Amino acid sequence: MKEFLLPKENFRTVFVIGKGGVGKTTTSAALAVALAKKGYKTLIVSLDPAHNLGDVFMTKLSDKPKMLTENLYASELDMEKLIKSYLKHLENNLKNMYRYLTVINLEKYFEVLSFSPGIEEYATLEAVRNILLEGDQWDIIVFDTPPTGLTLRVLALPKISLIWADKLIEIRKKILERRRMVAKIQGDQKFVLEGQEFTLPKDEEEDPVMKELRKYREEVKFVEDVITDPEKTSVIAVMNPEMLPFYETQRAYESLKKFRVPFNMIVVNKVITVEREIPEIKVKLDAQEKVLGEIEREFRGIEIIEVPMFPQEPRGLEWLEKLGGMILEG
Amino acid sequence: MPKRILEDIHAFLRGFGGAFKHQSTEYIEFEARELENVFALVIMGSFVGIPSPPTTLVVRLMPHMVREMYVMQQRAVDMDDIFGEIAGMFDID
Numbered sequence: 001m002k003e004f005l006l007p008k009e010n011f012r013t014v015f016v017i018g019k020g021g022v023g024k025t026t027t028s029a030a031l032a033v034a035l036a037k038k039g040y041k042t043l044i045v046s047l048d049p050a051h052n053l054g055d056v057f058m059t060k061l062s063d064k065p066k067m068l069t070e071n072l073y074a075s076e077l078d079m080e081k082l083i084k085s086y087l088k089h090l091e092n093n094l095k096n097m098y099r100y101l102t103v104i105n106l107e108k109y110f111e112v113l114s115f116s117p118g119i120e121e122y123a124t125l126e127a128v129r130n131i132l133l134e135g136d137q138w139d140i141i142v143f144d145t146p147p148t149g150l151t152l153r154v155l156a157l158p159k160i161s162l163i164w165a166d167k168l169i170e171i172r173k174k175i176l177e178r179r180r181m182v183a184k185i186q187g188d189q190k191f192v193l194e195g196q197e198f199t200l201p202k203d204e205e206e207d208p209v210m211k212e213l214r215k216y217r218e219e220v221k222f223v224e225d226v227i228t229d230p231e232k233t234s235v236i237a238v239m240n241p242e243m244l245p246f247y248e249t250q251r252a253y254e255s256l257k258k259f260r261v262p263f264n265m266i267v268v269n270k271v272i273t274v275e276r277e278i279p280e281i282k283v284k285l286d287a288q289e290k291v292l293g294e295i296e297r298e299f300r301g302i303e304i305i306e307v308p309m310f311p312q313e314p315r316g317l318e319w320l321e322k323l324g325g326m327i328l329e330g
Numbered sequence: 331m332p333k334r335i336l337e338d339i340h341a342f343l344r345g346f347g348g349a350f351k352h353q354s355t356e357y358i359e360f361e362a363r364e365l366e367n368v369f370a371l372v373i374m375g376s377f378v379g380i381p382s383p384p385t386t387l388v389v390r391l392m393p394h395m396v397r398e399m400y401v402m403q404q405r406a407v408d409m410d411d412i413f414g415e416i417a418g419m420f421d422i423d
Contacts, residue, residue: 090389122386157384164383168391171369178362182355191397200397208394216387 002303002328004234004264005031007040011135013143013226015155015261017252018238019245020147023269024048026314027238027307027327028144029056029074033317034324036072040139045131046076047124047154048146058316069317073138083114083123124154129223148252158224159259165217172210176202230262238267241288241295250298265303267327268295272309305330356419367405370398 005014016028025046032044043065046053053076054061057068063081065073113119128143135141145151179202183189189200201207227233237252239245249266256263272281272288295304305327314323373391375382382388408415 090386116385118385122384126386161384161387164387168369168372168383168387171365171372175362175365175369178358178365181358182362185351185355191400193396193400198397209391212390212394213387216390 002265002330004230004262004303005035005140005328007139008231009229011138011232012140013132013135013233014140015143015145015151015227015233015235016238017145017148017151017235019240019248022238022240022245024238025052025056025144026320026323027236027267027269028142029053030314030320030322030324031236031327032072032074032140032142032324033069033320034328035140035142036069037321037324038328039071041071041073041137042140042142043073043075043131043138044142044144045074046144047079047127047151048144049079050146051076053144056315056320077127079120079123082127083119086123086126087114087119121150121153121157124150125157125223128154129219132223132226135226148248152252152255155227155256155261156259158220158227161220162217162224165213165220169210169213169217172207172213173204176204176207176210228260228262233262234264235261236265236267237263238269240270241268241272241291243287243291246291246294246298253299263302265305266295266299268292268304268306270309271306303330360415360419363401363405366398366401370395370402373398374402 006012014028014031016024016031018024025048028044032042036042044053046061053074057074059066059068061074061076063075063078065075067073124146131141145154179189179200183202189202191198191200204210235256237249239249253263271292272285274281274285292306307323307326310319310323314320371378371380373383373388373395
């Protein structure tokens with residue numbers, strides 16, 4: 001049994017990443033089935049907007065966890081709905097603060113915002129955070145992720161957000177410090193805006209900006225703490241024995257290392273094994289051999305598992321359990 | 331009559347003290363305003379083409395930033411005579 005797939009403190013989060021079309025969904029589903037079979041209460045969540053987790057299990061899934069067998073629950077996040085509700089939340093927040101803005105038809109603006117760059121990553125991060133917040137309900141949470149690019153950005157986001165929050169907190173501290181100095185001599189500073197008088201906040205506890213910054217930092221720190229803790233998180237990369245997925249896995253490995261997200265295992269999916277020589281696919285087999293050699297060389301110290309190409313697509317619980325057993329036991 | 335003189339002296343001293351007080355914090359106030367300006371600029375960086383913090387953070391902070399926006403606006407107005415302000419602060423005529 002692979003130690004890095006079992007829960008140690010409360011729960012274990014497993015991210016299954018990889019290039020599009022290499023078999024991430026099948027691998028993560030198989031893993032979830034095998035873990036559930038071992039008696040761990042497992043939740044598998046698809047973050048991929050393409051949504052084919054339901055197809056693999058041959059059932060319809062929604063954003064609420066659905067029980068499939070004993071100990072196995074699955075859900076598919078509706079990214080479009082998530083982005084909409086995320087924006088709705090922001091919109092309400094803004095409307096409450098700037099009531100006069102309602103005249104200029106804020107809805108139209110927010111409609112366009114849903115296509116603004118980066119919004120998908122933030123919504124995904126928010127979704128991951130919400131699931132992790134309720135992580136104690138499960139022993140293991142398996143995330144079936146969108147193709148590598150987006151996933152890496154989402155996993156990098158907490159760290160980047162933390163840097164931003166820290167920088168802003170630093171400037172804010174300086175501002176408040178100076179306000180306190182002035183207030184010591186001049187008394188509380190007032191600020192008049194459109195006839196209304198405000199007292200400038202000078203302590204960290206009473207400054208709403210500082211409070212918001214600290215709250216945001218705490219929220220992001222929670223996710224960051226979970227995904228960088230080797231006791232809580234593991235990343236499994238899925239790839240095919242071809243050059244392009246290999247390069248992509250290499251890049252993912254490098255950037256995850258930079259963000260200190262533990263990278264534990266590579267599943268090489270769809271490895272073709274033949275008993276006798278077939279000249280028609282010799283070129284393909286040679287290329288596969290070369291890639292497998294490269295993987296061994298490049299990823300020393302990381303568990304590598306080869307999964308053969310099956311005569312039929314592994315769908316349905318029985319097949320998944322067999323495949324999952326292969327991954328789990330090596 | 332002596333009471334009025336005393337009051338006058340009192341007012342004079344108060345004004346004198348006030349001026350001193352004002353002068354003593356002038357630089358700090360300038361610095362604080364400038365920091366508020368920078369803070370707002372960083373938050374709203376995307377408007378002027380510099381990378382901005384995560385959208386979530388920006389949207390969450392914005393409602394509390396009336397004062398910063400005011401300072402930033404004022405900065406934009408004073409921009410053409412920023413040296414004038416600094417010269418004034420150092421008593422250069």
